[in-house]
Amino acid sequence: GENVEQHPSTLSVQEGDSAVIKCTYSDSASNYFPWYKQELGKRPQLIIDIRSNVGEKKDQRIAVTLNKTAKHFSLHITETQPEDSAVYFCAAPNSGNTPLVFGKGTRLSVIA
Amino acid sequence: GAVVSQHPSRVICKSGTSVKIECRSLDFQATTMFWYRQFPKKSLMLMATSNEGSKATYEQGVEKDKFLINHASLTLSTLTVTSAHPEDSSFYICSASPPRIQYNEQFFGPGTRLTVL
Numbered sequence: 001g002e003n004v005e006q007h008p009s010t011l012s013v014q015e016g017d018s019a020v021i022k023c024t025y026s027d028s029a030s031n032y033f034p035w036y037k038q039e040l041g042k043r044p045q046l047i048i049d050i051r052s053n054v055g056e057k058k059d060q061r062i063a064v065t066l067n068k069t070a071k072h073f074s075l076h077i078t079e080t081q082p083e084d085s086a087v088y089f090c091a092a093p094n095s096g097n098t099p100l101v102f103g104k105g106t107r108l109s110v111i112a
Numbered sequence: 113g114a115v116v117s118q119h120p121s122r123v124i125c126k127s128g129t130s131v132k133i134e135c136r137s138l139d140f141q142a143t144t145m146f147w148y149r150q151f152p153k154k155s156l157m158l159m160a161t162s163n164e165g166s167k168a169t170y171e172q173g174v175e176k177d178k179f180l181i182n183h184a185s186l187t188l189s190t191l192t193v194t195s196a197h198p199e200d201s202s203f204y205i206c207s208a209s210p211p212r213i214q215y216n217e218q219f220f221g222p223g224t225r226l227t228v229l
Contacts (some may be wrong), residue, residue: 034217043205043220044156089155099146099207100218104155 002027002094006103013080014111021106023090024072030092033066033073034100038087048075080110114140114210118221125196126229133191133224135206141186142208146218150203162189196228
């Protein structure tokens with residue numbers, strides 16, 4: 001089955017700086033890579049995702065890059081703001097239409 | 113986007129009692145729903161896949177007799193934690209994918225925080 005590794009586990013940045021979180025996956029057949037933001041006590045919220053047929057996707061301050069050869073994908077947040085502070089999870093599907101396997105999460109702290 | 117609800121949002125129970133958590137897809141039909149558990153400061157761990165009209169598929173290490181799943185309709189799956197103990201205290205979250213979604217995009221319920229005293 002799919003195995004997803006996520007780094008770093010914690011990340012502190014100054015407001016305005018960029019933050020990068022990286023994930024690797026094991027199943028070369030995986031074709032969908034979402035990123036979720038979870039605030040304390042709340043459900044994970046999808047913030048961006050990428051399909052395997054593209055290498056990069058951007059949505060305002062958030063971007064995701066995918067390297068299928070190396071089997072890794074990264075979340076990039078630019079011009080970070082205090083409200084970006086949360087736990088971020090990457091995920092990848094098991095083979096077929098099966099549920100997502102999540103990384104262990106990255107606790108991002110944006111210091112004003 | 114698709115909407116998934118859960119009820120209750122929070123429950124406190126005594127050790128040994130059973131607790132039922134409901135997961136509903138409000139604006140779509142879901143033949144498959146997923147149940148996750150999240151311990152404090154940990155990631156989401158898949159417990160089981162709930163299949164409408166058939167038995168749930170449990171992940172390794174999850175006791176099917178303790179975590180009963182029923183998916184009796186296309187919009188409702190229930191998770192019953194039987195004979196709950198303090199170590200079952202956790203955040204339980206369900207998710208589902210609308211049929212129109214080609215990829216594995218999932219929509220999560222708001223979660224249920226279970227505290228077993």
